[in-house]
Amino acid sequence: xxxxxxxxxxxIIRPSDGRTxxxxxxxxxxxxxxxxxxxxxxxIEPLLPYADTLMLxxxxxxxxxxxxxxxxxVLRVSGGTSVLKDDLSDEGLTxxxxxxxxxxxxxxxxxxxxxxxxxxxxxxAMADLIDEAEECGIPVVAVTAVGKDMVRDARYLGLxxxxxxxxxxxxxxxxxxxxxxxxxxxxxxxxxxxxxxKIAEKDALELSYNAVKRGAVGVDMGRNIxxxxxPVAMIKxxxxxxxxxxxxxxxxxxxxxxxxRKQQKKKTA
Ligand code: R5P
Numbered sequence: 070x071x072x073x074x075x076x077x078x079x080x081i082i083r084p085s086d087g088r089t090x091x092x093x094x095x096x097x098x099x100x101x102x103x104x105x106x107x108x109x110x111x112x113i114e115p116l117l118p119y120a121d122t123l124m125l126x127x128x129x130x131x132x133x134x135x136x137x138x139x140x141x142x143v144l145r146v147s148g149g150t151s152v153l154k155d156d157l158s159d160e161g162l163t164x165x166x167x168x169x170x171x172x173x174x175x176x177x178x179x180x181x182x183x184x185x186x187x188x189x190x191x192x193x194a195m196a197d198l199i200d201e202a203e204e205c206g207i208p209v210v211a212v213t214a215v216g217k218d219m220v221r222d223a224r225y226l227g228l229x230x231x232x233x234x235x236x237x238x239x240x241x242x243x244x245x246x247x248x249x250x251x252x253x254x255x256x257x258x259x260x261x262x263x264x265x266x267k268i269a270e271k272d273a274l275e276l277s278y279n280a281v282k283r284g285a286v287g288v289d290m291g292r293n294i295x296x297x298x299x300p301v302a303m304i305k306x307x308x309x310x311x312x313x314x315x316x317x318x319x320x321x322x323x324x325x326x327x328x329x330r331k332q333q334k335k336k337t338a
Pocket of ligand 1: 093094095096124212263264265266289290291292293
C-alpha cells in the first residue's frame, strides 16, 4: 500500500485508537431534501467539530461546506436513482476521479446492491472505481445493503461485506445485526455501521456500542444524529461510545445532560 493510500486511511480511521465517527449527510443524493437535511449547511456546521470524517456529495460539499474546514471528506460517487423508483439498485458512478482529487477527498464511497436487480452493474462499477482509486491512492468505502427489501441478517450482510472486500474495497459500511461479530470476522477490511432509520437516542447509542464491541471500527451515522432532537449532544454521545468505550447508559446520560444544558441556555437567553 502506498503512502498516499495509508495517509488517507489514517485520516478516515483515527490511528490513535483505530476508530472513527463518520458523519453521513449524503442522503439527498436519492432522497432529496430529507428531514434534517433541508438546509445542509445549517445541519452540518455545528456538527463538524465532532466528526472524524464527513460523508457527502460533491454538490453539497461545494455549496454548503467552507473549504477552510479540516475534516476529511469521504465523497459519495454513486447515484442515478431516486426514492420514487421501486428499485434503488440502478446506480452508476456520478463523479470522476479527477474531480474527487480536485475536491481533495480522503476517500470515495459508492453503494453496491448484492442480491438486487442491478447487482452486477454495481459490483463492476465498484471494481472500476477501485482500479482508478488505487492509482490515485484514494480509499474506497463500499456501502452495502441499502434498499427496501434486503433482509439484514448476518448471512446476507456477511455475503455483501465479504464480496466488497474481495473486490478490493478498503472500508465496508454495513448495518448492525445479530451475530455481527461473524460479519466482521469474515470481512478482512475495517467495517463501520450505518445507523439506519431514526430510533430513540438510547437505542442508537446501544447499537453503536454493540457494533464496536463486536468489531466495527466505528459508525458512519446520519439520521440518528442529524434527526435527533439535539444533534450536537447526540454526536458527542456517539463519540463517547466509539472513542472512549462508554456504555450506552453513560453515553445516554451525557446526551441528557448536554440537552438539558442547551435547554437551560435557551431559557436564559
Ligand atoms: C445511504 O444511502 C447513505 O449512504 C447514508 O450515508 C447511510 O445510510 C448512513 O446514514 P444513516 O445512518 O442515516 O443510515
